[in-house]
Amino acid sequence: MKISTWNVNSVNARLEVILNWFREERPDVCSLQELKCIDEKFPYEAFESLGYNIAVHGQKTYNGVAILSKYPLSDITKGLKGEDEDEQARYLEAVVDAPHPFRVTSIYLPNGNPIGTEKYSYKLRWIERLMARATQLLALEERTILSGDYNIIPEPVDCYNPAMWVDDALFQTEVRAAFRRFKNLGYSDAFDLMPPADNRYTFWDYQAGAWQKNEGIRIDHHLMSPQAADKLSAFTIHKATRGFATENAKASDHVPVSVEFNL
DNA sequence: ATGTCTCCACGTTGGAGA
Numbered sequence: 001m002k003i004s005t006w007n008v009n010s011v012n013a014r015l016e017v018i019l020n021w022f023r024e025e026r027p028d029v030c031s032l033q034e035l036k037c038i039d040e041k042f043p044y045e046a047f048e049s050l051g052y053n054i055a056v057h058g059q060k061t062y063n064g065v066a067i068l069s070k071y072p073l074s075d076i077t078k079g080l081k082g083e084d085e086d087e088q089a090r091y092l093e094a095v096v097d098a099p100h101p102f103r104v105t106s107i108y109l110p111n112g113n114p115i116g117t118e119k120y121s122y123k124l125r126w127i128e129r130l131m132a133r134a135t136q137l138l139a140l141e142e143r144t145i146l147s148g149d150y151n152i153i154p155e156p157v158d159c160y161n162p163a164m165w166v167d168d169a170l171f172q173t174e175v176r177a178a179f180r181r182f183k184n185l186g187y188s189d190a191f192d193l194m195p196p197a198d199n200r201y202t203f204w205d206y207q208a209g210a211w212q213k214n215e216g217i218r219i220d221h222h223l224m225s226p227q228a229a230d231k232l233s234a235f236t237i238h239k240a241t242r243g244f245a246t247e248n249a250k251a252s253d254h255v256p257v258s259v260e261f262n263l
Numbered sequence: 264a265t266g267t268c269t270c271c272a273c274g275t276t277g278g279a280g281a
Contacts (some may be wrong), residue, residue, distance in 0.1 A: 009281085010269055034281085061270055062280070113279060119280095151281095168275065172269075205281090206267035253281085 001261040002026075003104060005147035005220055007033040007203075007254035011066070015043055016249040022230055024052055025138075027258060028070050031095055031106035031147045035064030042066065057106075059089035065106035065148070071098040080129040093133075094120055100263040103137065103230065107148025113167030127178045131143050131185075137225065138186050143261075144225040146187065149254065151219055152179045154189070158200060158218035168237070170219060179221075185225035190259045194235035203254045211242055220257045230235070234260035 001062035004027040007013045011032060022030070035042065039058040047054055052068040057078040067073060077093040079086065090108040095101055107130065107147045112123030130146075141202060153171045156162040178222070201216025210216065224232065238256040245251050 014267065034269095045272070113281080208266050210266095253268080 001098065001100070001102065001263055002028050002209070002258055003102070003147065003222070003247060003261075004030040004256045005033070005106070005144055005149070005222065006030060007108070007149040007220060009034050009252045009254065010036040011064075012041065012043060014035055014249050014252055015046060015242055016246045017031065017106040017241075017251060018249075019046060020244070020246065022047075024080040025083040025238070025256070025258070027068075027182050028098070028102055030068045030256070031092075032066040032068070033064075033106060033108040033149045035059075035066055036061060037064060055092060055094050057089045059087070063089045063108055065086070065089060065108050067092055067094050067104060067106050068094050069094070069104075075103075080133055082128070082132070083125060090225070091130070091263045095097060101143065103140075103142050103144040105146050107146060107150065109148065109150045109152065111151045112175070115167065115169050115172060118163060123169060124174065124178075131178070131181065134182060134185060134187065134223075139159065141227060141229040143223065143231070144245070145228050145259070146182070146223040148221070149219060150179065150221050152176065152221075153217050154179050154221075160201075160215040160217070167218075170217065182223050186226060188226070188229040190222040190224060190229075190232060190235045191218070192259045193229065193232055196235065196237055199237055199239045201239070202237055202257055206253050220254055222257065222259045224259070228261065229253070231261040231263055232259060233262040234258075236260075
C-alpha cells in the first residue's frame with residue numbers, strides 16, 4: 001500500500017505534471033492540497049481514467065483538498081469540528097476500503113503569516129481542532145495516517161537557514177511544540193522512522209532561486225497511528241518533481257511525499 | 264533582489280495569498 005501527499009498549488013494549472021507523476025508512481029492513495037478550485041471544477045475524468053475514486057472538498061480561489069484512491073472511499077468527512085462558519089476547505093478524511101483498510105486524511109494547515117495577526121491565531125486554533133480529531137482517531141486503534149501540508153518546520157535542521165525563519169509562522173516555538181504534541185500523543189512521523197540519506201526538504205520557494213540553491217524546508221508530513229507505523233516499509237520524498245515542467249504546466253513549489261506499507 | 268506563481272475582478276493590470 002503506497003500513500004502519497006502533494007500540495008499541488010492549483011490542480012488545474014498543474015494537471016499535466018500531476019498526471020505524469022501519477023502514471024510514473026501509481027500511488028494507491030494520494031492526498032492533494034491547494035486545489036484552488038470549487039468541487040465542480042475538479043478534473044474528475046482525468047483521474048478516473050487512471051483508475052481512481054475521488055473525494056473533493058473544494059473552495060473558490062484558495063485552499064481545497066482531495067483524496068484519490070484506487071480502492072473505494074467511505075466515511076468521508078469534510079472539515080474539522082468547531083470554528084463555526086469556517087469556510088476554509090482545509091481538511092478531508094476518508095476510509096480506504098482495501099483488504100487492509102486505512103483511514104486517511106488530506107490536511108492543509110493554515111500558513112499563519114504574518115505572526116501576531118488573526119491569520120496566526122487562526123493557525124493556532126486550527127491546530128487545536130486537528131489535535132482534538134487526532135485524539136479521537138487514536139482511540140479507534142485503526143491504521144490511520146494524517147497526511148498533508150502542515151506548514152510546520154519541525155526542527156532547525158528542517159530548513160536551510162534557521163536564523164532566517166525565526167520570525168516566520170512556520171517556525172514558531174509554539175507551532176513546533178504543537179507538532180511534537182502529535183508525536184507525544186502517539187503518532188509517528190514517517191520521516192523519523194526512515195529518514196532519507198540525501199534530502200529532507202519538501203518545499204522550495206519560487207522566489208530568489210531557492211530551488212537552484214537547494215534552499216528548502218520540510219513541511220509536508222505523514223503522521224501515523226501505531227497500527228499504521230508498525231507496517232511502514234518505505235518513505236520517499238520525490239525531490240526531482242520540483243524540477244519537472246511540461247509545455248502546459250510548471251512545477252509545484254511542493255513535491256510529493258510517499259509512504260509504503262507491508263500488510 | 265518587493266526575486267515567483269496562481270487566481271480573480273462587470274479584466275486587459277493589480278491585489279491577495281503563499
